Amino acid sequence: MKKIKWTEERLTYLVENYQHRTDVQIATEIGLAKGAVKAKRYALGLHSYHKNGRKSYRWTPEQEAYLLEQSKTQPIKLIAKELGFTYGATVERLLKLRHADDRALAKVGSYTAQEIAYIKANFYTKTLNQIGKELGRTKVSIYHKARGLGLHRTDENRSQITQTPTSFTDRQIARYLASSKLELQQELLRYPELIDLKRKQYVLNRTLKA
Structure with a gap:
């Protein structure tokens, strides 16, 4: 029996499309039999197509960075276990990151x-x-x-x-940052992403009245 050759292009197509296309559709588009696609999907631990989609699991930037770095030297199965994801989900994320990485690398050297x-x-x-x-x-x-x-x-x-004051109340932000008006003004300027200009003044007023 002739061994089926899974090229990187075929594997990438499977991983990127299994969530919203059937095995038959994928098989037709990459030139393989439905059984070959199904077998490879099972081997990767990928869930089958479902008209209502499938549950997704959120990856943190730190996990993605860890995956990219460790995949250079460590087996994917080991990385998946350490991060708490299935082997299939880890392979899927790695392929997507590598493609994104290729596009991003063109920009890396052009930072101002x-x-x-x-x-x-x-x-x-x-x-x-x-x-x-x-x-x-x-x-x-x-x-x-x-x-x-x-x-x-x-x-x-x-x-x-992960513990930035962005999820705190205005009063908590004020207490977290500083006790005096001058200190608070200085700290708010250091964290411009926390509060827009109107809310900064609102926090200052509430703090001075507290």
Whole structure:
């Protein structure tokens, strides 16, 4: 029996389309038998097509960065176990990240001095998604640029980022940042993403009356 050859293009197509296309449709489009597609899907742990879609699991930027880095030296099955995802879900995410990475790498070398300064100033206080949105770049591109700049986050850094005052009440923000009006004004200027100009004044007024 002739061995079926799963090229990178075929595997990528399967991973990117199994959620919204049937095995028959995928098989027709990549030139393989339905049974071959189904067998490969099972081997990767990918759920079958369903008209109502399938449950998705959210990946954090840190998990994606870890996956990209560790996949260079570690087996995917081991990484999947460490991150708490199925093998199929991990393979799927890795393929998507690598494609995004290829597109982002073209931008990595074209950062302006202002963008680099912004990344350095905010790398330890904002998520990769936040920095990327504000600079109009992908989080993968930001990740690679940060690595090129020698920026690395510790567990403590990540904890501080997830505990930013953005989810606190106005009074809690004021107490978190400072006790005096001058200190509060200075701190609010350091965190422009927390509150818009009107809300800054609102927080100041509430703090002074507290």
